[in-house]
Amino acid sequence: MRKFSLIFLVSVVLLIVCDRSLGLLFDYFYKHTKTGQTGGKINYYLSLPKTPEWVVMGNSRALYQIIPDSFARPTYNLCHAGMHQIFQTGLLTEMEKQGKMPPLILLHIEPGEFLGEQFNRDIQNLKYYHSKNEWITRELNVLSSYEQVKFLFACYRYNGRVISLMKNYIQTMRAPYASNGYMAIEPTFTDSATTIYSLQQKLPVAAENMNEQQWNYLNEFIARCRKNGTQVICFTSPIYSYHQKSNPGIQELESRLQKLQVPYINYLKKDIPALQLKASLWKDRHHLNHTGAQIESSVLAKDVDEILRQPH
Amino acid sequence: MLFNSIQFALFFLVVTIVFFLIPHRFRWIHLLIASCVFYCAFVPIYILILFFTILIDYIAGIYIEDAQGAKRKLFLTISLVSNLGVLAFFKYYNFFIENVNALIQTMGLQVHEVPYLNILLPIGLSFHTFQAMSYVIEVYRGNQKAERHLGLYSLYVLFYPQLVAGPIERPQNVLHQFREEKKFESTEAVSGLQQMVWGLFKKVVVADQLAIYVNSIYNNWEVNNGFTLLFATYCFAFQIYCDFSGYSDIALGAARVMGYRLMTNFSLPYFSKSVTEFWRRWHMSLSSWLKDYLYISLGGNRVGKWKTYRNLILTMVLGGLWHGASWNFVIWGFLNGIYLSTEKLMGTFKVQTTSFLLRLGQVFVTFHLICLTWVFFRANSFKQAIGILTNMVQPIQFWNLRIQDTGIFAGMTFAFAILIFVEFFLIRKQGEAIFNMRSMAWSVTWLVGFALLIILFGVSDGDQFIYFQF
Numbered sequence: 001m002r003k004f005s006l007i008f009l010v011s012v013v014l015l016i017v018c019d020r021s022l023g024l025l026f027d028y029f030y031k032h033t034k035t036g037q038t039g040g041k042i043n044y045y046l047s048l049p050k051t052p053e054w055v056v057m058g059n060s061r062a063l064y065q066i067i068p069d070s071f072a073r074p075t076y077n078l079c080h081a082g083m084h085q086i087f088q089t090g091l092l093t094e095m096e097k098q099g100k101m102p103p104l105i106l107l108h109i110e111p112g113e114f115l116g117e118q119f120n121r122d123i124q125n126l127k128y129y130h131s132k133n134e135w136i137t138r139e140l141n142v143l144s145s146y147e148q149v150k151f152l153f154a155c156y157r158y159n160g161r162v163i164s165l166m167k168n169y170i171q172t173m174r175a176p177y178a179s180n181g182y183m184a185i186e187p188t189f190t191d192s193a194t195t196i197y198s199l200q201q202k203l204p205v206a207a208e209n210m211n212e213q214q215w216n217y218l219n220e221f222i223a224r225c226r227k228n229g230t231q232v233i234c235f236t237s238p239i240y241s242y243h244q245k246s247n248p249g250i251q252e253l254e255s256r257l258q259k260l261q262v263p264y265i266n267y268l269k270k271d272i273p274a275l276q277l278k279a280s281l282w283k284d285r286h287h288l289n290h291t292g293a294q295i296e297s298s299v300l301a302k303d304v305d306e307i308l309r310q311p312h
Numbered sequence: 313m314l315f316n317s318i319q320f321a322l323f324f325l326v327v328t329i330v331f332f333l334i335p336h337r338f339r340w341i342h343l344l345i346a347s348c349v350f351y352c353a354f355v356p357i358y359i360l361i362l363f364f365t366i367l368i369d370y371i372a373g374i375y376i377e378d379a380q381g382a383k384r385k386l387f388l389t390i391s392l393v394s395n396l397g398v399l400a401f402f403k404y405y406n407f408f409i410e411n412v413n414a415l416i417q418t419m420g421l422q423v424h425e426v427p428y429l430n431i432l433l434p435i436g437l438s439f440h441t442f443q444a445m446s447y448v449i450e451v452y453r454g455n456q457k458a459e460r461h462l463g464l465y466s467l468y469v470l471f472y473p474q475l476v477a478g479p480i481e482r483p484q485n486v487l488h489q490f491r492e493e494k495k496f497e498s499t500e501a502v503s504g505l506q507q508m509v510w511g512l513f514k515k516v517v518v519a520d521q522l523a524i525y526v527n528s529i530y531n532n533w534e535v536n537n538g539f540t541l542l543f544a545t546y547c548f549a550f551q552i553y554c555d556f557s558g559y560s561d562i563a564l565g566a567a568r569v570m571g572y573r574l575m576t577n578f579s580l581p582y583f584s585k586s587v588t589e590f591w592r593r594w595h596m597s598l599s600s601w602l603k604d605y606l607y608i609s610l611g612g613n614r615v616g617k618w619k620t621y622r623n624l625i626l627t628m629v630l631g632g633l634w635h636g637a638s639w640n641f642v643i644w645g646f647l648n649g650i651y652l653s654t655e656k657l658m659g660t661f662k663v664q665t666t667s668f669l670l671r672l673g674q675v676f677v678t679f680h681l682i683c684l685t686w687v688f689f690r691a692n693s694f695k696q697a698i699g700i701l702t703n704m705v706q707p708i709q710f711w712n713l714r715i716q717d718t719g720i721f722a723g724m725t726f727a728f729a730i731l732i733f734v735e736f737f738l739i740r741k742q743g744e745a746i747f748n749m750r751s752m753a754w755s756v757t758w759l760v761g762f763a764l765l766i767i768l769f770g771v772s773d774g775d776q777f778i779y780f781q782f
Contacts, residue, residue, distance in 0.1 A: 004498035007752055011759045018764055038719065082717070121773060143773070146318035155767045162768050164719035164728060190709060200534040284535070 023154025036168030070297035077181030084119035085091025244268035313353035345470035377458035407637030435592035436476030479597035494571030504568030511561025519554035520771035538710035587651040625649030
């Protein structure tokens with residue numbers, strides 16, 4: 001019993017010491033990382049001496065497709081691949097907290113996201129802000145009954161992203177990062193084949209009812225922007241060889257945005273002729289390559305200008 | 313209550329502390345209550361099914377022992393029919409109806425479709441059914457005395473570490489252990505904890521990270537091809553291995569902390585040089601069950617060459633069906649049966665060689681044969697499995713590996729490297745002795761090291777164990 005108690009005690013003490021030490025070490029790496037999707041890009045944006053006038057937020061379909069230089073004003077692409085609305089709202093709360101709200105946000109939304117299942121686990125990608133940001137902490141804590149226990153470990157904030165963090169830290173140290181946040185997918189000779197091949201995959205049919213919790217995240221996003229005097233324009237990127245048919249759910253989403261006076265440009269309905277059926281402009285069915293991105297960005301820039309010119 | 317949850321960690325802690333605090337005569341009651349609580353954490357009402365079969369098998373065991381001649385067989389039959397009846401109703405009824413309806417449709421008969429049952433499958437049903445059957449058969453064969461203590465017999469079926477996903481124990485191995493007074497042994501407790509932590513590492517760090525990649529490729533199989541699909545299948549092979557063997561390690565470790573020894577379920581199966589060897593190392597408690605109670609009962613290899621092959625294929629097909637009610641599992645079992653029969657027919661892999669390259673080649677071929685069967689195991693339907701295999705051999709952009717998320721890919725590569733290092737350099741040479749406490753430094757390093765890896769790399773919201781569904 002004595003032997004066991006000793007081993008148990010030493011293990012627990014050593015675990016606490018290692019956890020705290022590694023936590024501090026990763027904190028250091030994190031704070032000095034200014035590139036990559038594991039927080040570096042957020043750090044870079046938050047550390048900019050002057051907040052850009054326009055910011056693009058959304059998932060990979062905006063990250064790889066919206067070129068900030070296409071717009072008339074200084075713009076930053078703060079998109080993160082694979083992230084749903086809860087992540088965007090969480091990120092916005094941190095921008096608000098640090099006084100980095102821009103005058104205009106172009107928010108990329110996926111209509112299907114507000115009609116289907118729950119996507120609240122993306123908030124885990126903002127674990128670093130647990131206990132630092134009230135909104136993020138609350139959303140993280142509701143993920144499971146024992147989530148708060150897990151955060152007793154200092155290292156848990158870096159769970160699943162240690163290797164990426166180290167890679168991004170080294171990258172930041174090797175070459176000082178200066179960018180507008182856009183990530184280009186360079187065109188290759190196989191793009192057409194890959195895109196046509198990807199047509200084999202059936203697109204999910206959008207549900208007809210609104211997912212109220214998902215909508216609440218968007219509603220919160222818009223409300224916080226309004227409180228800070230930030231204008232929001234929502235948009236949705238096109239999908240290759242696809243035209244969205246309206247259903248009660250999509251109509252409801254559009255009407256709610258309209259009621260909130262948030263302009264919504266939906267390229268799934270309003271086709272961009274130059275992009276449709278030109279497989280060489282796409283990387284796959286959902287993502288444009290750099291050539292295609294240039295076209296979408298310029299069209300979006302024009303549409304945004306038109307909206308801004310309209311009297312409020 | 314999943315083994316990879318904080319809820320279980322607390323449950324295990326409380327149950328183990330209370331176990332050692334109370335006198336021996338009350339321990340079976342304590343473990344029985346704890347096991348019921350553990351089971352009820354899933355679907356509470358289903359514990360009644362377990363009580364029903366426990367009671368039948370308990371009575372059948374006593375009657376078989378006391379009866380003579382044909383009556384013994386009658387009681388055995390009653391017990392087997394009851395167990396298999398419950399299994400058939402909950403697990404195979406809808407599968408049967410699905411096929412009947414398909415047949416009706418094919419024949420163009422103008423009759424209403426037979427309705428499906430809208431019920432959940434009781435968790436771990438196949439496991440505890442087989443364990444209960446093993447008891448009755450052993451009593452019938454005279455290898456085990458009938459257990460007269462209902463509480464101890466119930467504990468044999470319900471013992472929480474192996475209740476929902478095995479190992480499928482034999483009465484000779486476990487029942488007597490419940491009568492023995494277990495004293496707290498530091499070395500056993502530390503060894504058990506080491507095995508539990510290793511099992512948890514395999515599940516949440518290796519299996520669950522691999523699962524993210526495998527799911528992203530298999531769920532979009534229409535747009536993936538060539539090496540990407542092949543690589544995802546390799547990943548699935550290790551995902552299912554780490555998922556299931558991880559569960560077994562946690563089960564064995566949890567029992568060992570309390571002084572109970574359960575049978576080993578995995579012994580580095582992917583180092584096998586033939587499929588026959590693979591089945592001696594993979595899910596050993598099931599393969600030995602199938603051999604002892606099915607293959608041998610069918611006549612085994614004592615009935616001539618061709619009937620031996622038939623027995624092998626039939627045993628594996630039924631083994632496949634044990635996993636799930638789907639044609640995919642039937643094909644999975646059939647392929648394994650074909651492999652085993654072919655090896656028996658050719659005797660190819662009986663050749664013992666000292667050449668490292670030849671042995672490596674044998675391991676390579678065996679691994680790929682097993683991977684082919686995993687496609688059917690993982691795919692959601694036969695059509696999907698065929699689609700995946702067709703896309704896999706497409707030569708266009710064959711070597712274009714889709715990595716998906718680089719962070720996850722790096723994480724799973726790192727986890728895989730640790731797995732291979734530990735299994736190849738430590739477990740391969742020392743077996744489960746690796747978990748034995750050697751020195752304080754060794755144990756502390758093992759416990760703290762893997763705990764940190766779990767905190768840093770573990771998937772905190774990972775899937776439940778794959779084998780729970782069986």
